[in-house]
Amino acid sequence: MKKVIVIGAGITGMSIAKMLNRNYEVLVYEKENKPGGMVKCDRIEGHLFHKTGGHVFNTKRKDVFDWFWQQFNQKQEFTKADRNSVVSMADGRIIAYPIENHAYQFSENMMKDFIQDLISMAKNRLSHEPQDFEEFLRARFGETLYKEYFQPYNEKIWRRPLTDVPLSWLAGKLPMPTLEEIIYNNFNHIEEKQFVHSSFYYPKHDGSQFIADRLAESLNIRYNTTVNSIKKSEEGWSVNGEQCDIVIFCGNIKDLPHMIKNYNIDEFINDIQMLEAHGTTTVLCEIEDNPYSWIYMPSREHQAHRIICTGNFAISNRNNGKMSATIEFTDYISKDDILENLSKIPYAPKYLAHNYCEYTYPIQAPGTREFINRFKQYCETDGLYLLGRFAEWEYYNMDVAMGAALDLSRKL
Secondary structure, eight states, rough: OOOEEEEOBBBHHHHHHHHHTTTTEEEEEEESSSSBBGGGGEEEEEEEETTTTTOOOOSSSSSHHHHHHHHHHHHEEEEEEEEEOOOTTTSSOOEEESSSGGGGSSOHHHHHHHHHEEEEEEEEESSSOOOSSSHHHHHHHHHHIIIIIIHHHHHHHOOOOGGGGTTOOOOOTTTTOHHHHHHHHHHHHOOOOTTTTTTEEEEESSSHHHHHHHTTTTEEESSSSOOOOOOEEEEEETTEEEEEEEEEEEGGGHHHHHHHHHHOHHHHHHHHHHHHHEEEEEEEEEEOOOOSSSSEEEOOOSSOEEEEEEEGGGGGGGGTTTTTEEEEEOOOOHHHHHHHHHTTTTOOOEEEEEEEEEEEEEOOOOHHHHHHHHHHHHHHTEEEEOSSSTTTTTTOOOHHHHHHHHHHHHOO
């Protein structure tokens, strides 16, 4: 049997390890003391704390869907829910998501402005493809929605002018309605069901940590083990001195130049160093009961951009019936600033705990994908594979990470 060493016991690493486990000897290195990577959860004062957001499962890929349910019992271990998302506007008005389908919930002035935008957009169709995110949003949704929602919300996330955000990351991340669909959906009060995770599956107990723990079963994982050396040898590779035929790296590509030994990647190092990402400060709170799953917040009165109502995902997430949620801030924010911001956020959030993760969202610049693909091809010829959100610098949700693992398992 050939031996494979997988670096990182996040969703991607454990998925590829399980897929290869029958035909290879597989060893997984994990620097933390439990599996899960970005989907890890803790229990705080009886509430389940998703430390980097609120992770749920759904997919449009049948092969991912089938593989996932080979690992779990859908009826006994999961619940299925429709995503009930809303936008909490600066004026306190709650508008159903996606916002462009619900003009009848706007204030009178905003509704009139939006109607004028639709008329103008119908008369003046774009003759060219948008070149950046701002141009895309203005062309697709009009000036009113851009200024009232899309601009302030996305500037909180990206922390840069939206003209500097390329469109390469966009596919599959947002509803992509045509002008005709926006008008039709508003006339008929149509609920949009095509966007990502419009319905989803969620574990009845322990949230995404349950998923991670199940995937870890039957795997040979060495916890509390930092990888310091990935060395090319005549026989293949060695990781921390352990010999193997294939290495699958599911960590952060920015760490690779410090780990790689005896293997020349000099031509790629500068581009690796130039890669940018955002971190997230996630705050666990008790909040007032509400019926929502995600609450998006464009208000410039505070820095948070969304509330993920994880207390609504499963009864087991609550403490004695009290509602819990995670509130997300882009990048680092101190506890004092968190508390000041919470006083301005709807549903009276009460602080319980917070977690800062330096890397949560990779930022793609023009040329990022081309560079990553060149680097992957270079490494793969020698049996070193990059896989996962920060190994491939792609904004992978859980299901997309599993799909990438399936694709690689077939290649191997």
